[in-house]
Amino acid sequence: MVTTVKEGWELVVGLEVHVELVTTTKMWCGCLTHFGEEPNTNICPVCTGQPGSLPVVNGAAVRAAALIGLAINCSVNETSQFHRKNYFYPDLVKNYQISQYDVPICSEGHLELEVEGSPVTVGIERLHMEEDTGKSTHLGGSGRLHGADTSLIDYNRAGVPLMEVVSHPDIHDAETAQAYVRELQGIVETLGVSDARMDQGSMRVDANVSVRRPGEPLGIRTEIKNLNSVRSLGRAIAYEAQRQIEVLEDGGEIVMQTRHWDESTGRTETLRVKETVTDYRYFPDPDLVPVHCPADWVDEIRAELPELPAAARARLTDAGVDEAQAAALVGTSGMLAAFDEAVATGADPRTVANWLVGDVAGQLSTAEVDFADSGITGAHVGQLVALVDDGTLSNNLAKQVVEHLVADRGSRSPAVVAQEEGLQQVSDTDELQAIVDRVVADNPDTVATIRDGNTKAIGALVGQVMKETRGQADPRATNELLRAAITP
Amino acid sequence: MTSDLLTDTAAGLAARMAAREVSAREVVDAHLDRIEATDGDGTSDTDVHAFLTVVADTARRHADDVDQRRVTGRDLGPLAGVPLALKDLFTMRGAPTTVGSRILEGWVPPYDATVTEKLRAADVIVLGKTNMDEFAMGSSTENSAYGPTRNPWDLGRVPGGSSGGSAAAVAALQAPLSLGTDTGGSIRQPAALCGLVGSKPTYGAVSRYGMVAFASSLDQAGPFARSVTDAALLQSVIQGHDPRDSTSIDPVRVGRDLPDLLADLDAGVEGLTIGVVTELQGEGYEPGVLAAFEDSLRRFEALGATVVEASIPHASYGLPAYYLVAPSEASSNLARFDGVRYGLRVDAPTAEEMNAATRGAGFGPEVRRRIMIGTHALSSGYYDAFYNQASRVRRLIANDFATAFEQVDVLVSPTSPSVAFPLGDKTDDPLAMYLNDVATVPASLAGVPAVSVPNGRGAEGLPTGLQVMGPLLGDDRCFRVARALEADLGLDPVPSGANAVAPA
Numbered sequence: 005m006v007t008t009v010k011e012g013w014e015l016v017v018g019l020e021v022h023v024e025l026v027t028t029t030k031m032w033c034g035c036l037t038h039f040g041e042e043p044n045t046n047i048c049p050v051c052t053g054q055p056g057s058l059p060v061v062n063g064a065a066v067r068a069a070a071l072i073g074l075a076i077n078c079s080v081n082e083t084s085q086f087h088r089k090n091y092f093y094p095d096l097v098k099n100y101q102i103s104q105y106d107v108p109i110c111s112e113g114h115l116e117l118e119v120e121g122s123p124v125t126v127g128i129e130r131l132h133m134e135e136d137t138g139k140s141t142h143l144g145g146s147g148r149l150h151g152a153d154t155s156l157i158d159y160n161r162a163g164v165p166l167m168e169v170v171s172h173p174d175i176h177d178a179e180t181a182q183a184y185v186r187e188l189q190g191i192v193e194t195l196g197v198s199d200a201r202m203d204q205g206s207m208r209v210d211a212n213v214s215v216r217r218p219g220e221p222l223g224i225r226t227e228i229k230n231l232n233s234v235r236s237l238g239r240a241i242a243y244e245a246q247r248q249i250e251v252l253e254d255g256g257e258i259v260m261q262t263r264h265w266d267e268s269t270g271r272t273e274t275l276r277v278k279e280t281v282t283d284y285r286y287f288p289d290p291d292l293v294p295v296h297c298p299a300d301w302v303d304e305i306r307a308e309l310p311e312l313p314a315a316a317r318a319r320l321t322d323a324g325v326d327e328a329q330a331a332a333l334v335g336t337s338g339m340l341a342a343f344d345e346a347v348a349t350g351a352d353p354r355t356v357a358n359w360l361v362g363d364v365a366g367q368l369s370t371a372e373v374d375f376a377d378s379g380i381t382g383a384h385v386g387q388l389v390a391l392v393d394d395g396t397l398s399n400n401l402a403k404q405v406v407e408h409l410v411a412d413r414g415s416r417s418p419a420v421v422a423q424e425e426g427l428q429q430v431s432d433t434d435e436l437q438a439i440v441d442r443v444v445a446d447n448p449d450t451v452a453t454i455r456d457g458n459t460k461a462i463g464a465l466v467g468q469v470m471k472e473t474r475g476q477a478d479p480r481a482t483n484e485l486l487r488a489a490i491t492p
Numbered sequence: 493m494t495s496d497l498l499t500d501t502a503a504g505l506a507a508r509m510a511a512r513e514v515s516a517r518e519v520v521d522a523h524l525d526r527i528e529a530t531d532g533d534g535t536s537d538t539d540v541h542a543f544l545t546v547v548a549d550t551a552r553r554h555a556d557d558v559d560q561r562r563v564t565g566r567d568l569g570p571l572a573g574v575p576l577a578l579k580d581l582f583t584m585r586g587a588p589t590t591v592g593s594r595i596l597e598g599w600v601p602p603y604d605a606t607v608t609e610k611l612r613a614a615d616v617i618v619l620g621k622t623n624m625d626e627f628a629m630g631s632s633t634e635n636s637a638y639g640p641t642r643n644p645w646d647l648g649r650v651p652g653g654s655s656g657g658s659a660a661a662v663a664a665l666q667a668p669l670s671l672g673t674d675t676g677g678s679i680r681q682p683a684a685l686c687g688l689v690g691s692k693p694t695y696g697a698v699s700r701y702g703m704v705a706f707a708s709s710l711d712q713a714g715p716f717a718r719s720v721t722d723a724a725l726l727q728s729v730i731q732g733h734d735p736r737d738s739t740s741i742d743p744v745r746v747g748r749d750l751p752d753l754l755a756d757l758d759a760g761v762e763g764l765t766i767g768v769v770t771e772l773q774g775e776g777y778e779p780g781v782l783a784a785f786e787d788s789l790r791r792f793e794a795l796g797a798t799v800v801e802a803s804i805p806h807a808s809y810g811l812p813a814y815y816l817v818a819p820s821e822a823s824s825n826l827a828r829f830d831g832v833r834y835g836l837r838v839d840a841p842t843a844e845e846m847n848a849a850t851r852g853a854g855f856g857p858e859v860r861r862r863i864m865i866g867t868h869a870l871s872s873g874y875y876d877a878f879y880n881q882a883s884r885v886r887r888l889i890a891n892d893f894a895t896a897f898e899q900v901d902v903l904v905s906p907t908s909p910s911v912a913f914p915l916g917d918k919t920d921d922p923l924a925m926y927l928n929d930v931a932t933v934p935a936s937l938a939g940v941p942a943v944s945v946p947n948g949r950g951a952e953g954l955p956t957g958l959q960v961m962g963p964l965l966g967d968d969r970c971f972r973v974a975r976a977l978e979a980d981l982g983l984d985p986v987p988s989g990a991n992a993v994a995p996a
Binding site: 049052053054055056057058059060061088090092094097098099100155157281283285286287290291292293 | 582589700702823824843867875
């Protein structure tokens with residue numbers, strides 16, 4: 005079940021997602037987009053807005069935008085235009101941002117999501133291209149521009165290509181918002197056009213949140229910023245919905261404003277109140293000609309679309325993987341590729357899914373390591389499954405192998421781990437027979453009980469054998485040998 | 493010898509240098525001396541004050557380099573060693589670019605404009621940067637923050653604008669060539685007022701990269717010269733596709749080369765149909781201007797052209813449309829001058845206050861007026877009535893031109909409604925100043941090429957100009973018609989008259 009807002013209220017959420025593209029060069033010039041360089045090293049007359057400089061559209065960014073658009077079921081407009089969005093801010097080099105306005109590159113699409121087992125469709129209004137701003141650092145005062153002693157500006161990020169995907173206000177619970185963002189993340193990652201890291205700012209999500217009585221027109225919305233993870237997004241929406249409901253139930257009014265999510269307090273706080281709608285004086289940028297995306301070019305791009313998350317999930321469930329596991333495999337960076345690699349070694353899809361989504365993901369989560377950084381490959385998982393299948397490892401031992409894989413970041417294969425850590429199953433009958441005989445001899449009372457008909461007591465003896473072999477005994481073989489030894 | 497170097501054409505100087513009759517260094521020195529003798533700093537009413545910066549050392553070094561390479565027998569371009577005055581709106585490394593404004597005081601651009609690169613590649617020698625109306629906003633060069641430029645034909649009068657410094661430099665024999673920019677007439681009108689040839693190329697024929705923007709959809713760089721051939725030679729050097737300017741014409745994409753401006757230059761007008769724009773004459777034009785215009789039309793007929801009436805029905809809406817589109821774009825283009833990265837900064841406690849103080853101190857009254865008009869025209873609630881409506885008018889005018897060119901080869905009109913007017917005459921009346929552009933803005937709005945060529949003398953014996961407008965990429969045809977008139981008239985381009993600049 006998704007979390008609902010208080011009875012008698014409906015939550016309405018629309019999301020604006022900014023995605024920084026991983027093109028080699030910036031949107032309008034040849035400067036590199038590298039993240040983390042010394043300040044003001046990847047700059048030139050164009051991206052610092054020197055008088056007389058002119059922008060030229062980066063074709064790779066247009067292509068990436070069209071790819072994302074097609075992947076989210078938008079139409080790619082044959083002609084689109086860049087507009088100037090005029091406002092003053094020190095990190096905005098031209099004091100206007102080149103963006104798209106009434107004719108974006110892509111319009112009207114949707115995402116089909118699975119939320120808590122139910123299908124949900126979220127409409128997408130548009131996808132448009134724009135440029136990123138520079139990055140300000142304010143010294144002294146509150147750490148914001150206002151009241152700072154000195155402000156430093158790094159223009160390395162100025163002019164980095166951005167896409168903005170704007171959803172319709174079709175979202176009515178926090179889980180759907182989270183699923184939407186995860187799906188978008190999965191799509192851009194699959195397309196290889198962005199890192200889509202919310203924690204690093206390469207994906208930035210703003211949530212427009214309002215509440216209303218069902219059937220009534222849309223309520224006044226607030227815009228929530230500073231959402232650094234999908235989890236924060238969910239928490240912030242839930243918090244903000246509750247806050248708005250309380251204000252309204254107390255007879256108050258919601259004020260149109262931008263609110264800042266504070267992860268540590270779990271609250272949203274007023275960042276700025278929008279008393280009037282900012283007049284950005286959009287007009288067509290006379291420095292740029294319209295962008296043409298002819299139908300045959302769009303068809304070419306469409307043909308190059310890789311398997312998208314929704315299709316991948318369908319393929320997995322067709323192979324017998326259950327829906328939740330399919331969602332996890334597709335939704336975890338790098339896991340689908342590992343799954344496919346493991347299955348290609350001949351392993352059973354359901355077993356591979358169980359290991360990846362179960363123990364591997366679980367232990368990585370405990371260790372706070374992302375699968376993509378874990379060093380664990382599909383070949384590892386395929387081998388693990390094979391070792392279980394041929395009896396070299398029991399399930400228990402296999403779990404211990406996974407612990408080692410996680411601990412040493414996949415630097416040794418499961419076979420090597422099993423060998424070097426002495427985790428192979430003891431299924432050598434002679435060795436096991438000797439231990440069984442000793443256990444039977446050492447536990448005459450238990451043996452007697454079993455012989456009296458209490459067959460369940462054999463479990464205690466199996467436990468003893470396991471203890472003696474430090475868990476490496478093959479449980480099935482142990483059982484058989486014990487029965488044979490006890491049966492008079 | 494010296495005066496001969498100063499009055500010669502660029503083509504003539506180039507030929508003499510190629511024949512080693514004279515060195516580039518001698519040519520450059522003669523012009524630097526002439527600048528020294530006539531230009532001053534604008535404080536005296538005999539100063540032409542065409543230049544804001546003279547780069548004498550760089551010019552001499554470049555000239556020596558050209559001479560040296562000529563000695564080694566290297567093949568040099570057709571204008572190699574010819575000096576040129578560059579409007580202070582093109583970026584050029586090593587010298588300040590002010591755009592006639594206080595707001596860019598102290599700014600030395602970190603890069604060269606494409607036009608500057610092309611000049612250097614052609615070994616055209618830049619003598620310095622010329623005065624202009626601040627941000628190219630004006631028709632008299634009186635809006636320069638650094639004082640006005642005077643008209644070499646009458647030092648009590650304006651040279652026109654906004655490229656008044658570039659026009660005055662060529663008229664005063666300080667340089668045989670100069671470059672200006674034309675947004676609504678800023679090359680053609682000063683060319684007419686200074687008795688020069690001035691050309692506004694087809695929009696997109698010359699790269700705007702490195703031209704400080706006034707109105708991006710209208711700005712075009714173009715030449716001033718004392719002969720049509722010189723102007724065509726210089727325009728040939730600077731035109732061409734530039735991948736750094738998205739609005740520059742790409743011959744591959746349009747399936748058509750940029751015109752060869754020299755091939756048919758002397759082909760005459762016999763057999764051509766010349767359309768006289770009905771809407772761009774009559775009321776508001778000085779009698780002397782109209783008389784010269786009528787004389788030109790008779791000459792065209794005598795030379796074998798067919799002269800017919802032609803109409804640009806929406807031309808009368810050109811001026812109001814222009815004075816909405818251009819300020820709208822300017823209001824956004826000039827937003828970047830905020831004191832954060834370059835030029836003037838007036839310190840204040842907050843960033844916002846610093847922006848406001850800097851812009852208030854850095855921009856002159858005409859620039860502030862246009863930023864306000866443009867900001868208003870783009871505002872929500874006014875956008876449709878102003879910016880959008882003006883854009884529609886612009887499309888109608890472009891269609892008018894296209895339709896007219898189905899019937900005629902070129903269109904002609906007087907370039908300016910008046911001859912050069914006295915300094916201070918129109919500074920208190922912005923609308924009277926704007927009316928100077930009435931004949932030139934239609935071609936700007938349509939993006940078509942237009943050349944102004946001297947066509948006689950009006951009131952007080954001052955020069956008048958005839959504007960030849962051609963279809964898109966028909967720059968060659970404009971030059972050809974201008975050349976025919978020039979040859980037939982045989983006017984002396986050297987200023988004369990009681991109040992003219994001192995003779996060479």
